[in-house]
Amino acid sequence: MSQCEGKRGFFILYDCSKEASKQCSECGRSMCAEHLSKIGTACYECMAKSTLSSEEDQAHPYKLRHKMMSKNVNSIYFGVSLNEFYDMYDTSSFDIKLAAVENMADSPDELFFDS
Amino acid sequence: MNEKTQTYGSLTLAQKEFVETDKINTKMSIPKWIKFLEPICRFDESADRIRKKLNFLVVLSSFGFFIPVFIAIFTTSLTPLYGTAIFFIALVLLVKQIKKYNKRDVNNNIRNVIYPLLKVFSLDVGHAQSVAMRINFNKPLTAENLASELTETSEDRHIGTSEYYLFDVLDVRTAFVDGTRVQMSVFDKIRQRERCNPRGKTKIKHKLKRRIIISVKFDKKLYRLPDSNINNEASDAIKISSSDNWIKFKVLIKQSVPGKTGDLPMDKILENIHYFYQYLTIKEQKA
Numbered sequence: 001m002s003q004c005e006g007k008r009g010f011f012i013l014y015d016c017s018k019e020a021s022k023q024c025s026e027c028g029r030s031m032c033a034e035h036l037s038k039i040g041t042a043c044y045e046c047m048a049k050s051t052l053s054s055e056e057d058q059a060h061p062y063k064l065r066h067k068m069m070s071k072n073v074n075s076i077y078f079g080v081s082l083n084e085f086y087d088m089y090d091t092s093s094f095d096i097k098l099a100a101v102e103n104m105a106d107s108p109d110e111l112f113f114d115s
Numbered sequence: 116m117n118e119k120t121q122t123y124g125s126l127t128l129a130q131k132e133f134v135e136t137d138k139i140n141t142k143m144s145i146p147k148w149i150k151f152l153e154p155i156c157r158f159d160e161s162a163d164r165i166r167k168k169l170n171f172l173v174v175l176s177s178f179g180f181f182i183p184v185f186i187a188i189f190t191t192s193l194t195p196l197y198g199t200a201i202f203f204i205a206l207v208l209l210v211k212q213i214k215k216y217n218k219r220d221v222n223n224n225i226r227n228v229i230y231p232l233l234k235v236f237s238l239d240v241g242h243a244q245s246v247a248m249r250i251n252f253n254k255p256l257t258a259e260n261l262a263s264e265l266t267e268t269s270e271d272r273h274i275g276t277s278e279y280y281l282f283d284v285l286d287v288r289t290a291f292v293d294g295t296r297v298q299m300s301v302f303d304k305i306r307q308r309e310r311c312n313p314r315g316k317t318k319i320k321h322k323l324k325r326r327i328i329i330s331v332k333f334d335k336k337l338y339r340l341p342d343s344n345i346n347n348e349a350s351d352a353i354k355i356s357s358s359d360n361w362i363k364f365k366v367l368i369k370q371s372v373p374g375k376t377g378d379l380p381m382d383k384i385l386e387n388i389h390y391f392y393q394y395l396t397i398k399e400q401k402a
Binding site for chain 1 (some may be wrong): 236
């Protein structure tokens with residue numbers, strides 16, 4: 001199975017590393033269970049762009065993300081394949097896999113906040 | 116939130132303790148926080164709906180209490196007074212029920228802000244990453260929380276007093292997958308102002324002054340602050356600084372509302388964190 005084409009992140013966008021399970025009925029992209037609606041057949045990112053309201057809690061952060069990224073300039077994307085689906089966000093793309101950035105603390109609690 | 120009803124009895128002991136005390140201080144992964152808070156939010160939503168209906172029934176019963184009395188007077192019969200007794204018993208039971216629900220009222224910021232905020236953060240926080248949260252929406256205006264007091268007089272007449280109570284209501288700390296550390300602290304100051312007019316009548320008013328401090332640290336392994344943006348503060352409320360490993364942003368959001376409580380401004384909180392990213396550029400990574 002191919003990799004999920006949805007993007008994680010709220011303040012930045014980055015590739016979802018999970019395996020795709022189904023295709024979204026709206027955009028046709030391959031999506032993992034986390035990105036697909038539990039009620040319908042569309043992905044949360046399509047639901048975010050649509051003007052229809054959704055009862056699903058999980059759709060709400062995607063709607064907020066869509067609202068914020070459509071408003072702001074220079075949103076950041078870390079990854080290697082930014083689909084044309086995201087063309088409406090003014091995104092600067094960086095060919096960086098976050099998991100590969102060395103020595104970036106995975107936030108062990110003792111390094112949380114020193115001040 | 117959907118319309119599914121959650122009863123108090125179906126909550127776990129830890130959830131019931133949170134509902135009763137409005138306090139918690141722990142750290143968990145986001146999926147665990149969501150699993151913990153979701154039933155509490157559903158319970159609070161259904162309890163609020165029930166409380167509204169009970170309040171409406173109290174108003175109806177109050178009117179209903181007096182109608183049989185008028186009927187008894189006009190008909191000069193005692194029989195309608197049975198209706199008064201029934202309405203009186205209904206009123207007592209309704210008030211008891213409302214008191215029980217009031218005791219279990221969860222601050223609406225849990226349902227309207229904190230729970231959705233955790234959902235938003237879940238997009239940027241790894242599943243295993245913990246979120247440390249200290250919540251205390253229990254704000255009794257007692258001597259323990261009294262920070263200062265001011266007495267006002269005019270021409271030897273006591274006009275009133277202003278008492279200021281301080282509360283540390285919320286502290287949230289977590290880290291995103293890009294190494295960014297986020298901390299949000301909320302402090303509430305409630306002013307209770309008592310005023311005496313020349314006729315001796317006393318009025319008490321409350322005002323909430325809230326301070327929200329958002330601190331965000333960006334990892335220098337990934338981000339760079341262009342020289343042109345150092346010390347370039349977008350407003351007096353935003354402070355930028357840099358250390359060996361971190362680029363730090365701090366913003367203060369102020370709120371002032373009448374009363375003792377108010378909703379946290381979720382949109383402003385998210386916009387500010389989003390805004391910080393605009394100041395940064397990405398550092399080239401070694402291949």
